[in-house]
Amino acid sequence: MKATRFAPPVRRWMAFSLAALALFLAAAAGAAMDEDFFNTADFFDVTSLHHEHLVVLVVGAGALMVVLAVRAFSVEIRAARGEVSSEIEEKV
Numbered sequence: 001m002k003a004t005r006f007a008p009p010v011r012r013w014m015a016f017s018l019a020a021l022a023l024f025l026a027a028a029a030g031a032a033m034d035e036d037f038f039n040t041a042d043f044f045d046v047t048s049l050h051h052e053h054l055v056v057l058v059v060g061a062g063a064l065m066v067v068l069a070v071r072a073f074s075v076e077i078r079a080a081r082g083e084v085s086s087e088i089e090e091k092v
Helices: 014-033 051-091
Strands: none
Touching: 014 051
């Protein structure tokens, strides 16, 4: 009798990808809500916190999530290739 396989859990790279997408969408919505969209004068003004600083922070966090997603995906692929090669060596 063959063992029943259940659906695999949500992969780490998928969770990171969805989080990155959410952060990029939040940054886009935040930039769109600003009346002057994105003002470089406000961005380089460090005397107070501006809307532009928050948008760049959220985009940076989204970029970090993309890097983590790519890393998690490559680790998963490497692990899957290792399992396949070990199965092949066992059969030989």
